[in-house]
Amino acid sequence: MDTDFEASVTDRRLNHFPDWVYLLREYYEAYRFLSSGGSDRIRAHQRAVREAISRVQKSNAPLRFDSPAHKPVTAHLKRALDEGRLERTAPLIRAIETVQDSLIWQYGYEKIPRGLERNYAYAEICGPNGPVLTDEVILGLVLFAPDCTYPAHAHSGIYESYLCLSGAVSENHQGVYAAGSMIFNPPEHTHRITVSKLEPALLAYAWIGPRELLAGQKMVFNRKRRSK
Template sequence: MTDDFAPRPHLRDHPDWRYLLQEYYELYRYLPSGGSTRIRAHQRHVREAIGRVLKANPLIQTQPPATKPVTAHLKRALDEGRGDRMGPMIRAFESVQADLSWQYGYEKVPKGLVGSYAYAEIAGPQGPVVTEDIILGVVLFGPGCTYPAHAHRGITESYVCLSGAVSENHQGVYVPGSMIFNPPEHLHRITVGMNEPALLAYAWMGARDDLLDQKMVFTRKRKDDVR
């Protein structure tokens, strides 16, 4: 006897993954847009995409769990976020964290990032929640991390800070409950406070071909291009 014909697991079979998607939906429903029509439209598009995923009841396709050196800071990041307004999201994330596959996303990782950065996808073409409508995930930065300048072709990106504090392009500080919005091709660099890690949820929106073919590449620019 084999399991070749066993039913494949779907989202409704795994409530913890469904609850996590619902928390993403709530983030993009209630976080303020600061009066920006572009950010408000992005928030709506993310909610609509998550709504389609929830309705479609897609496959759950987990990868083998994997850690990276920076995940040694994950407990601290979760502890710091649990008591804040991001608590419901943190608790939903904790319920699936044992099944996450933390990745670098680059064929050649800059030496300075090896111990201070990793991301884990929650939904996307590669799973764990299999969809081509959106990519959702979390990124963990260690204390003092500088994430080099980069841009995304055809992708509208947003981060929601869950714990810690970060700055993008040295233009303001983002703390739990803050959203960072990056339109396509926008060059951005992230820096992290020296004393605490930072955990951010992210959403990528774009055409399906762009989501399927997105490559993680750093952009080399003159020093005065990003300040």
């Protein structure tokens, strides 16, 4: 981490905030014990995420707390957390609950499709925008309302994974992912997510990639081509 980046925050360090230490630990454990399904690529990604988290912990990363922010979809958060307590992801759910009042829920797009503003939001946990400030990895949460369709999009140069913490989703109509499942999206892979009609879905995510891309990644939905 460069000195300008480090000097831009006050001297609040990770080890001063046990709840955030435990949260990162639970992310690490999830990426350690959830199955890779026999995939070498997914196993390598899981290892890369764990190694990045270890570097964040060893550096005693700085923290920055901005004002918490909510979006309409966060009305579903209590239900999503309650459902997650019943799943194998419960340790990560409990760690999230301890910091939920500090989360900054946002959209991440300059222009969000009509209707999605009530059905989706994400909160960064660890990354260039904090609260745990680092350029090693981006960790966060994404919350979907029931019956949400998250439009097709891709990430340039970024390896992305989702851990389903509660609810159920499908990606590109190619299987159903329930709590305890992992979805892996390599760079440039276009993916579209649909959500169960009856329950919200809460997913943890991790992004691994070059530092400059993590710092400047812009999320853009793929536009449908109009027929002539």
